[in-house]
Amino acid sequence: GESVGLHLPTLSVQEGDNSIINCAYSNSASDYFIWYKQESGKGPQFIIDIRSNMDKRQGQRVTVLLNKTVKHLSLQIAATQPGDSAVYFCADPQLRAGGYNKLIFGAGTRLAVHP
């Protein structure tokens, strides 16, 4: 079946270091991905997205890389801050005829930022 998964359940980094969170997907027809951040006690919030016609997309302190050959994407956070501590999900909006989007989420990676 289709799946989106993350390689590590927990990632610990020092404040100021760069963080890399990885995600693998199984559906080679997937052409759009979203990264969400979920802070404790809150719902997921959109961080950045990428379409399959791109290999890289940059936001503010975040970069998403997409490798379609190996069906892998990563989220890079530069100069990680304590406020970045959260669970990060990659999601694959599944499009069907009629245009609906259903998100298939990975299990999530918990990012812990230490001073």
Added chain:
Amino acid sequence: DADVTQTPRNRITKTGKRIMLECSQTKGHDRMYWYRQDPGLGLRLIYYSFDVKDINKGEISDGYSVSRQAQAKFSLSLESAIPNQTALYFCATSEKNLQGNEQFFGPGTRLTVL
């Protein structure tokens, strides 16, 4: 002000009770979704709706029902709650977009079934 709100935020109930979780949105989105989240797992889709009175089953709809009587509201019901329905429940909304787009999530409802 929050664009997607959920009530209640926390609920403790007993096995066999009927429970309703409410979701309201001011974003004007046509599409609404209900997910549940369990520890260590991602979000799993329960039901979704593309418009008023449109209802579609998601991955794990058994034991749940929903109602979409207005664009701004999407309610989730547990007809007879059981302990394994203890979870964090999220409502989400999105625009109608053929190319895929983000979903906006509410703050969640923590449900405990004893």
